[in-house]
Amino acid sequence: MMEISSSSGRFQCQQPRRSVLTVVSAHKTLFTLLWILGFSSLFFWQGNSVEGIQIFLWSARRSPGTPLPTLRPVAFNLTAFGGVGDGVTMNTEAFNRAVAAISKFQKMGGAQLNVQPGRWLTAPFNLTSHMTLFLAEGAVILGAEDENLWPLMPPLPSYGYGREHKGPRYGSLIHGQNIVDVVITGHNGTIDGQGKSWWTKFQKKSLNYTRGPLVQFMWSKNIKISNITLQNSPFWTLHPYDCKNIYISNVTILAPIFEAPNTDGIDPDSCENVVIENCYISVGDDGIAIKSGWDQYGIKYGKPSTNIVIRDLVIRSLVSAGVSIGSEMSGGVSNITVENTYIWDSRRGVRIKTAPGRGGYVTNITYHNITLVNVRVGMVIKTDYNEHPDSDFDPEALPVIANITYDGIHGERVRVP
Numbered sequence: 001m002m003e004i005s006s007s008s009g010r011f012q013c014q015q016p017r018r019s020v021l022t023v024v025s026a027h028k029t030l031f032t033l034l035w036i037l038g039f040s041s042l043f044f045w046q047g048n049s050v051e052g053i054q055i056f057l058w059s060a061r062r063s064p065g066t067p068l069p070t071l072r073p074v075a076f077n078l079t080a081f082g083g084v085g086d087g088v089t090m091n092t093e094a095f096n097r098a099v100a101a102i103s104k105f106q107k108m109g110g111a112q113l114n115v116q117p118g119r120w121l122t123a124p125f126n127l128t129s130h131m132t133l134f135l136a137e138g139a140v141i142l143g144a145e146d147e148n149l150w151p152l153m154p155p156l157p158s159y160g161y162g163r164e165h166k167g168p169r170y171g172s173l174i175h176g177q178n179i180v181d182v183v184i185t186g187h188n189g190t191i192d193g194q195g196k197s198w199w200t201k202f203q204k205k206s207l208n209y210t211r212g213p214l215v216q217f218m219w220s221k222n223i224k225i226s227n228i229t230l231q232n233s234p235f236w237t238l239h240p241y242d243c244k245n246i247y248i249s250n251v252t253i254l255a256p257i258f259e260a261p262n263t264d265g266i267d268p269d270s271c272e273n274v275v276i277e278n279c280y281i282s283v284g285d286d287g288i289a290i291k292s293g294w295d296q297y298g299i300k301y302g303k304p305s306t307n308i309v310i311r312d313l314v315i316r317s318l319v320s321a322g323v324s325i326g327s328e329m330s331g332g333v334s335n336i337t338v339e340n341t342y343i344w345d346s347r348r349g350v351r352i353k354t355a356p357g358r359g360g361y362v363t364n365i366t367y368h369n370i371t372l373v374n375v376r377v378g379m380v381i382k383t384d385y386n387e388h389p390d391s392d393f394d395p396e397a398l399p400v401i402a403n404i405t406y407d408g409i410h411g412e413r414v415r416v417p
Contacts, residue, residue, distance in 0.1 A: 071132045071183065074111040076101060078120065085118020087142065092149075095125040103128040110181065115139040115189060123149035124212070127176040135189020135228055143173040143193040143214070143234070147201070150212055156241060158270060158293030158301035158331060161389045162210030163235075163262075164202070170212030172239070177218045183225075184215070188252075190229040191215065198234035199260050211235035211262070221245050231255065236264045237283065242303055246274040253281045257318040257345075260284030265315070267291055270303035270331055276310045286351075287315035287343070289324040290333055292360065295393040298330025299359045306334045313341045321348035322375075327385040329399065330360040339368040343375060349414070351380040352401065357393035361400040372411040379406060 068075075076098055078085075083094035095113075102111040110130025117138030124143075127133065135141070144150070152168040155161050162169035173193055176182055193214040201207050214233035217223055221244040230237050231254040238253070240246050248266060255263035265281035268274050269291040281287040292298060292305045315322040322343030325333050343349050349372040352362055372378050381401065 068114050068116075068134060068136055068187075070112060071134070071185075072105075072112040072130075073109045074102075074105050075114055075134075076111060077114045077116060079116065083115075083120060085116065085120045085139075087119030087121055089121060090123065090144070091120050092123040092125060092144075095122055099126060099128050099131070102131050106130045115141060115186075122173075124151060124171050124173050124175060127174065127179060127182055129179040130181045131179075132183040132185065133174075135184075135186030135191070137187035137189065139186065139189035141174075141189075141191045143191075143195075145194050145197040147198070147207065152209060153212075155210075156269075156293075158242075158298045158303065159328070159389060160294065160297035164210040165208060167209065169210035170234070172213040172216035174215045175218075176216070176220050176223070179217075179220045181222045182217070182220065183223075184228060185224070185226045186228050188227055188229060190231060192231050193233040193237075195232040195234045195255065195260065195263065202261060203259075213237065213239040213267075215239070216241065217243050217246075219243070223247070224249075226250050228252075229254065232260075233263050235262050236267045236289075238266045240268055240271050240274070242270045243268075244272045246271060248274075248276045249278050251279045253279065253283060253287075255283040257282065257284055257316065264289050268305055268308055269293075269328075270301070271305050272307055274305075274308040276308075276313070278312045280314045282316040284319060285317065286320045286324040287313070287317045287322045287346075289321075289326070290336060291326065291328040292331030292333055294328040294389050295330055295357050295359070296397070297389065298328060299397065302331055304332035304334060304360075305329075305336075306332075308336045310336070310338045311340050315341065315343045315346065317343075317346040317348075319347055321351040321380070322346050322372075323349075324351045324353060325362055325365065326353040327355060327358070327387060329354060329362060330358045330397075332360045332362075333365075334361065334363045336365045337368065338366070338370065341369075342371045342373070344373040346372075346375045347377070348380050349375045349378040349409075349411075351382065352404070353380075353382045353385040354399040354401070355383065355385045355387070356395045357388055357397050358399045359394070359397035361402070362404070363400065363402045365403070366405045367407065367409065368405075369408045370406075370410070372409070372414050374413045375411065376414075377416050378409065378411050378414045 112132040
């Protein structure tokens with residue numbers, strides 16, 4: 001159930017303080033699952049199909065026509081700025097005008113943008129400080145499929161290159177940079193990246209730049225994301241980069257489990273003080289991947305991911321891992337707790353992945369009360385994950401792995417090939 005692999009014996013890897021693996025009976029596993037999902041008493045299960053795969057969403061019970069709550073001193077509707085929710089009209093300018101109006105209320109505590117029921121097609125747009133983006137029940141923000149409408153951004157400084165190509169990368173559909181006090185929430189409205197066209201172009205090698213995330217925050221703080229669905233991202237779904245004080249709760253993240261490459265669920269990257277709780281994630285790559293930069297660029301940037309709590313999640317990752325650390329971890333990863341989490345129908349349960357050249361460290365990691373069902377490999381520490389931005393990495397830059405605790409790991413139908 002646990003696999004440790006390495007291409008070299010030189011890694012400084014200390015023995016875990018405690019490693020516990022308990023295979024429990026079916027009734028105990030069922031009890032654990034029900035406990036993890038206890039918070040769903042406020043929700044009901046609603047069937048939904050994504051790319052032919054039957055999954056379930058949490059959707060808040062609401063009466064039709066219930067007014068949207070106002071969480072800021074001022075609230076606007078997107079229609080007031082010319083928005084048309086017919087799934088065809090391009091709403092980029094409406095979003096931009098709304099954000100510009102909200103930016104004028106920062107000294108008053110900010111303002112709220114209500115996205116009403118409808119299908120709101122848009123190219124990427126930026127958020128501003130002291131803003132709440134509220135998606136009503138039945139509201140869907142649709143990402144434009146034409147990559148020419150997506151702006152290009154410089155590579156992340158801790159990566160040196162775009163993750164897939166040298167040079168620039170596409171920005172995210174919803175982007176926030178150097179901002180504070182931002183909320184994305186709603187009555188389970190949806191942000192849909194319409195990623196299928198991106199995945200097809202990637203597989204055909206017809207893209208010249210790295211695909212962009214669905215939602216991305218950079219150099220920002222005090223961010224809250226809750227009660228929404230994020231689906232069909234072109235690339236990583238939710239990517240906070242070098243941010244502080246991030247709270248993510250009651251978010252459903254979906255992508256097809258096959259043929260949707262690199263659609264990680266949540267990727268905290270060089271982030272500090274993060275809580276991720278009460279989420280359902282079913283995607284085509286890692287459910288969660290904690291990162292902090294790539295080889296010599298991440299070492300130079302030197303920003304770790306630290307103080308992260310992940311709890312009360314249900315994750316499905318048939319082609320990758322439920323919760324990963326790395327492989328881009330060159331700035332270091334420390335003080336991580338993953339607890340009360342149910343991982344099912346996944347290739348791996350919890351995984352740490354590094355390689356010579358990464359440098360950095362992975363320390364003080366605790367996995368507590370994890371249930372694994374129908375998982376190929378339960379716990380993995382892989383030290384030969386040899387993907388590099390270029391040939392200039394230092395092969396003597398060896399990651400340090402220390403103080404890893406596995407406590408109360410329960411498994412059914414877990415196997416190692």
